Structure formats: structure tokens, C-alpha cells
Amino acid sequence: MGRDEKILEVAEELFFERSFDAVGVDEIGEAAGVTGSAIYRHFEGKNEILATLFDRAIDAMLVGLTAPHDDPHQELRQLIDGLVSFALTHRRLAGIWEREHRALAEPYKRRYQRRLRRYVERWTDCLERLYPGWSADRLRTATRAVQALLMSDATRSGGPAGSKDVGPFLADMAVRSLEALGGERNGKISKRSVSTTDH
Structure with a gap:
């Protein structure tokens, strides 16, 4: 393992366990052997x-994504499954991504926000196809809520529960929660919903 990799590995562990603000450069160096x-x-x-x-973290979330599906139901499932996989297989990165985004300084913050925007737009474009008529702000709110749900078990204090079915369980909860977008909207009832029987 190269020195860069060792530093990153150690920092990932320390930031996850103690938070970015609580860890100093000297501590990272000592743990990395420099x-x-x-x-x-x-x-x-x-x-x-x-x-x-x-x-x-963003690379890991994007690695499993292919081109958007013509079928928005399949596109949504791919997005959900990809985030579940990331949260369960990259637990420390997921925890850092979830908790430390406010600690990013410029110019790194702008770069991160550009990359994140492309990822979030993939979600909101999919939801717009499934549930047309909602504002972009509301779709981003739904996206953030579902992402927090999918990350919740992997990033909770004490670590993930370890149940083999936790991923599919959270994915099903995410699909069902998004069905709220098919409910009452501006005084009208939309008949559109994500059918869990299709997955």
C-alpha cells in the first residue's frame, strides 16, 4: 500500500469514528506511520x-450505475439498489459522506457540490418521470429523505445490524415511501405510483 493510500485509510477510520473536526493532522500522521x-x-x-x-464516496455510488433506463421504475430501482450497496459495503465512507459534508472547505466544496448535483439530478429526473408535476425543490426533498433512509442502518452508532435482508428491506421501504409523491398534490389525487410488484 502506498503512503497516500495509507494516509487516506487511516483518515477514513478516524473521521468516521471521531469526526473530522476532532482529528488533527498529527494524529493522522502518527496512525499512518509518518x-x-x-x-x-x-x-x-x-x-x-x-x-x-x-x-x-461519490465514485463508489456511481460505479454501478449504467445509462438511465427508459423505464423509470427500473431506473429508480437501480438508483436505490446502488445506494444501498454503497452504504453496506463502504460503511465508513458512507458515514463520512452523510455527516461531514458541512466540514468541506473551498474550493473542494464547490467541486463536491458539482459532482453531487449530477447525482441528485439523476434521482430527481427519474422521480419527475414517475410523478410529473412536482417542483424541483420537492423532488430534491424527497431524494434527500430517501437517501437518509437508505444510509440509516449502515451509518448508525454501533454499526449496521448485520441482517442479510436489511438491504432489500430498506430498498422496499424507500420505494414505498416515494409512493407519497403519487398522493394528494395541489388538491388533486394522482393515480401514479411505483408498483413494488414490478421489482
């Missing part, structure tokens, strides 16, 4: 380390 000052030969500082971990 001096704190030596880290600056590999990264500009703690902020770049966090930004690199965020890049890895």
Missing part, C-alpha cells in the same frame, strides 16, 4: 484528505 508535517508532501492538508474521501 510525521504530521510529512503528510503535506502527499496532501495540501486535512481538507484535501476529506475532499478525496468525498470523491471516493
Whole structure:
């Protein structure tokens, strides 16, 4: 393992266990087997380390995604399953991504927001196809809520429950919760919903 990788591995563990603000460069260096000052030969500082971990988190979320499906039901399922897989197989990255986004400093924050926007738009475009008529703000709200649900078990204190069916269970809950978008809207009732029997 290269020195960069070792530093990132150690920082990921420390940021997840103790939070970004509670960990110093010297602590990362000591755990990685280098001096704190030596880290600056590999990264500009703690902020770049966090930004690199965020890049890895988004890469991991995107790796399983193919081109958008013509069928929005299948597209939604792919998005949900991809996030569940990320949360369960990259628990520490998922926890950092969920809890530490406010700690990102400029210019890393702008880069992260650009990448995240593309990912969120994939969700909102899908939901717009399933449930037309909702505002972009409301669809982003629904997206954030569902993503928090899908990440909840993997990132909770004490670690994931470990049940083999937790992923499918959360995925089914996500699909069903989004059916709320097919309910009352502006005084009208939409008959559209995501059918769980299709999956």
C-alpha cells in the first residue's frame, strides 16, 4: 500500500469514528506511520484528505450505475439498489459522506457540490418521470429523505445490524415511501405510483 493510500485509510477510520473536526493532522500522521508535517508532501492538508474521501464516496455510488433506463421504475430501482450497496459495503465512507459534508472547505466544496448535483439530478429526473408535476425543490426533498433512509442502518452508532435482508428491506421501504409523491398534490389525487410488484 502506498503512503497516500495509507494516509487516506487511516483518515477514513478516524473521521468516521471521531469526526473530522476532532482529528488533527498529527494524529493522522502518527496512525499512518509518518510525521504530521510529512503528510503535506502527499496532501495540501486535512481538507484535501476529506475532499478525496468525498470523491471516493461519490465514485463508489456511481460505479454501478449504467445509462438511465427508459423505464423509470427500473431506473429508480437501480438508483436505490446502488445506494444501498454503497452504504453496506463502504460503511465508513458512507458515514463520512452523510455527516461531514458541512466540514468541506473551498474550493473542494464547490467541486463536491458539482459532482453531487449530477447525482441528485439523476434521482430527481427519474422521480419527475414517475410523478410529473412536482417542483424541483420537492423532488430534491424527497431524494434527500430517501437517501437518509437508505444510509440509516449502515451509518448508525454501533454499526449496521448485520441482517442479510436489511438491504432489500430498506430498498422496499424507500420505494414505498416515494409512493407519497403519487398522493394528494395541489388538491388533486394522482393515480401514479411505483408498483413494488414490478421489482
